[in-house]
Amino acid sequence: MTRTITSLSFAAVALLTSAPCATAAEPLKLDFSNETVGTDASSFVNVVGVWRIEAEGDNKVLAVDGRQWKEGQTASGIADKARTLYGERYAEFLDRVQAFAYFPYTVAKDVADFHNGEIALRFKGISGRIDQGAGILFNLHPNGDYLALRANPLENNLVLWKFEKGKRSSVKWIRNTPTPTRTWHDLKLHVAGNKIEGYLNGHRYLEHVLPAPVAGRIGLWSKADSYVYFDDYTVTPAVQ
Numbered sequence: 001m002t003r004t005i006t007s008l009s010f011a012a013v014a015l016l017t018s019a020p021c022a023t024a025a026e027p028l029k030l031d032f033s034n035e036t037v038g039t040d041a042s043s044f045v046n047v048v049g050v051w052r053i054e055a056e057g058d059n060k061v062l063a064v065d066g067r068q069w070k071e072g073q074t075a076s077g078i079a080d081k082a083r084t085l086y087g088e089r090y091a092e093f094l095d096r097v098q099a100f101a102y103f104p105y106t107v108a109k110d111v112a113d114f115h116n117g118e119i120a121l122r123f124k125g126i127s128g129r130i131d132q133g134a135g136i137l138f139n140l141h142p143n144g145d146y147l148a149l150r151a152n153p154l155e156n157n158l159v160l161w162k163f164e165k166g167k168r169s170s171v172k173w174i175r176n177t178p179t180p181t182r183t184w185h186d187l188k189l190h191v192a193g194n195k196i197e198g199y200l201n202g203h204r205y206l207e208h209v210l211p212a213p214v215a216g217r218i219g220l221w222s223k224a225d226s227y228v229y230f231d232d233y234t235v236t237p238a239v240q
Contacts, residue, residue, distance in 0.1 A: 030233040032060045046075035049104025066225040096144030100166035107219035117237040120188040124229040125153035125181040135221030148221040153181040174205045
């Protein structure tokens with residue numbers, strides 16, 4: 001059974017560091033149904049770009065609004081938000097974010113260290129002429145380096161990106177993954193140590209072995225003028 005929460009307890013966070021195995025813990029769902037339209041999501045920390053709660057009919061979603069995006073635009077109050085994520089180690093993260101604020105992203109507030117398991121979400125591209133990027137951010141470290149599994153309705157591809165020392169590069173690129181715009185889609189990342197699998201709408205398209213095991217914070221990622229809805233952000237840690 002899925003449990004709806006707005007933040008993860010320390011016990012739940014501890015589960016996220018368990019060793020990989022076939023058994024999965026109870027899913028932890030960051031839901032937006034109790035949020036206030038027009039505000040930040042209480043369960044995420046906005047780092048780059050414009051992220052806010054919006055309404056889609058009777059449902060509430062987390063939207064990235066790239067129509068207001070400018071390269072180099074960190075979120076308001078970024079220093080305090082960096083402290084929220086990394087405490088006394090915030091300075092290194094803050095410096096890197098301010099120097100390389102190229103891609104909008106927001107971070108799950110209380111998931112401090114995800115190692116093994118699954119991260120799943122639903123996304124819907126609304127608009128964007130340059131991009132409609134919808135991504136799962138993971139492996140985020142205090143130095144600002146991270147990985148992102150990204151789908152894009154404009155390009156119909158699935159890409160594993162690496163952002164390292166202020167530079168983005170593709171790790172693996174899968175073409176012909178239909179994700180029409182203004183339609184809800186499922187995106188899922190499976191992690192077992194250094195082994196990565198990427199799924200779109202239930203189909204496994206991407207497999208890759210990283211040079212080191214995954215660790216660090218997680219969240220949502222986007223790009224440029226993307227205006228995208230996100231919902232049902234669910235973390236399923238692997239347990240022994």
